[in-house]
Amino acid sequence: xxxxxxxxxxxxxxxxxxxxxxxxxxxxxxxxxxxxxxxxxxxxxxxxxxxxxxxxxxxxxxxxxxxxxxxxxxxxxxxxxxxxxxxxxxxxxxxxxxxxxxxxxxxxxxxxxxxxxxxxxxxxxxxxxxxxxxxxxxxxxxxxxxxxxxxxxxxxxxxxxxxxxxxxxxxxxxxxxxxxxxxxxxxxxxxxxxxxxxxxxxxxxxxxxxxxxxxxxxxxxxxxxxxxxxxxxxxxxxxxxxxxxxxxxxxxxxxxxxxxxxxxxxxxxxxxxxxxxxxxxxxxxxxxxxxxxxxxxxxxxxxxxxxxxxxxxxxxxxxxxxxxxxxx
Numbered sequence: 001x002x003x004x005x006x007x008x009x010x011x012x013x014x015x016x017x018x019x020x021x022x023x024x025x026x027x028x029x030x031x032x033x034x035x036x037x038x039x040x041x042x043x044x045x046x047x048x049x050x051x052x053x054x055x056x057x058x059x060x061x062x063x064x065x066x067x068x069x070x071x072x073x074x075x076x077x078x079x080x081x082x083x084x085x086x087x088x089x090x091x092x093x094x095x096x097x098x099x100x101x102x103x104x105x106x107x108x109x110x111x112x113x114x115x116x117x118x119x120x121x122x123x124x125x126x127x128x129x130x131x132x133x134x135x136x137x138x139x140x141x142x143x144x145x146x147x148x149x150x151x152x153x154x155x156x157x158x159x160x161x162x163x164x165x166x167x168x169x170x171x172x173x174x175x176x177x178x179x180x181x182x183x184x185x186x187x188x189x190x191x192x193x194x195x196x197x198x199x200x201x202x203x204x205x206x207x208x209x210x211x212x213x214x215x216x217x218x219x220x221x222x223x224x225x226x227x228x229x230x231x232x233x234x235x236x237x238x239x240x241x242x243x244x245x246x247x248x249x250x251x252x253x254x255x256x257x258x259x260x261x262x263x264x265x266x267x268x269x270x271x272x273x274x275x276x277x278x279x280x281x282x283x284x285x286x287x288x289x290x291x292x293x294x295x296x297x298x299x300x301x302x303x304x305x306x307x308x309x310x311x312x313x314x315x316x317x318x319x320x321x322x323x324x325x326x327x328x
Contacts, residue, residue, distance in 0.1 A: 003206050004030040004053070004174055009066035011048050011057055013279075019064065020279045023048050024230040026066070030174065035200055035207045037217035037238070039253070040227035043276045046210045047096070049227070050176045053208075054093055055083050070174075089119050092167035093176040097183070098159035102151040108135075108162045109147030115169040134165040138195060157188035164195065171203070178210045193220050214253055218242060223312070226250050229276055229287035232306075236313040246315035248292045286318065294319055 011023035023045040030036050038046050051057050053068055055075065067074045075086060087093075095101035103111060112134060113127035122130060128147065135143035138161040151159055160180060167175055177196060181189035197220050200207050209221060217224050217238060224241045226234040226249065234247040245251045252272040274291040277283060283290055289299040299318055307320040 001032050002029050003032045003034075003071060004028075004208075005067075005069040006049075006053070007067045007069070009049070009052060009068065010064045011045075011052050011061060012064045013061040015280045019062075021064065022061075022230050022279045023052065026227075026230075026232055028225055028232065028235070030206050030208055032173065032206055033200070033204050035197065035209065035220055035222050037221035037224045038208060038210045038227060039212065039214060039217055039224060041212055041276050043229075043278070044227045045230040046227055047178055050093065050178055050208065050210055053176060054087055054091060056087075085119075088115055088167075088172065089170040090172055091174045091176065092170070092172035094160075094163050094167050094178060094180045096179045098156075098163040099151060101163060102159060104151055106150075107147065108149055108151065108154070112147075112162070112166050112169055115166060119170040130169075131165070134169060135162070137168070137199070138162075138165045139191075140165070156184050157191065160184065160188075160192055161195070164192075164199075168199065168203070172205070174206045174208070175200075176208050176210070179212070180209070181211075181213075181216065189216075196220070214242075214257055226253070229282055230279060231287065231316065233288070233316045234314065240310075240313055244313075246309055246313065246320070247288075247317050248294050248319070249288050250315075252291075252293075286316075 006026055006028050009023060009026045010021050012019040012021045026049055038049065040046055048057065052063055057063060063076060068076050070086065070090060075083065078086065109128065109131050112131040116122045116127040116130050131147055132143045135146055140146050140158060140161045146154065146158070154162065180196065181192050184192065193216060196207060199205060211217060221238050224236060224238050225232055226247065228249050234241070234250045241250065242254065245254055255270045256272065272291055277287065285301045286299045286304050289295045292299065296318055302318060304316045304318045306314050306316045308314050309320065
């Protein structure tokens, strides 16, 4: 059953007197209990998509078009008091950098307890007990003591666990995790991802994991959405995406992954040439064409449609139009 459906979402910011879209006609779905990865380089619009889902686009940005349906209700029509009841209670979010997301002048316990007292109307004693239970659930060592600690007294991994506990405080149906393992060492990254997957199964959560790391997606996700320059360019089940990537950008990302046993000469690590364009300088036609090895002349002027390649596999590339024409 579909929990979240985003239809033709565009998010824009004013630049030199005109609105420029940083998210362009995004459509996606997340089913109940599903673990979906949203992948792309920095600047591709992943975080803005998540913030739009929470109705937290920073001013002067705005949601320009589209619908965001949570169990069939379009939350873009909600008042701000209605949205405050959605945030935390129905949709939780783990922000990218817990040291800036957590308030440095309040203890971890007081920050968890605030959400419990506001949304679940608990007494102070009930909220403290529930806060300790939540920290235990996310495998925080010595949860009772950590309730009294301030964010700066915790390690990076512990702060991330505290953020996850806060996001789970009101038992949301959907959890948005924005680069939850950034700046953590490899061992802690693995622990956090394992924790998220365990909580997904235990609590029946749906998760939308935002990351630039395809190796993280391979380990955890059921389905992958690939984003480039504000648009979705490919969507597929994780096994199919890794076995049969259809979009040139996806193939480039996969080639850039380091592999055991594959020797790399100094200075020759595989990469995609160039960089993702800033939104105001987005090129005409396919936004990936300046970096694409398979570019066609029409790619420079025609916006590619989204092709349905098979069940659950879609790709936004003009090469598919050429292949279909040859097949006919």
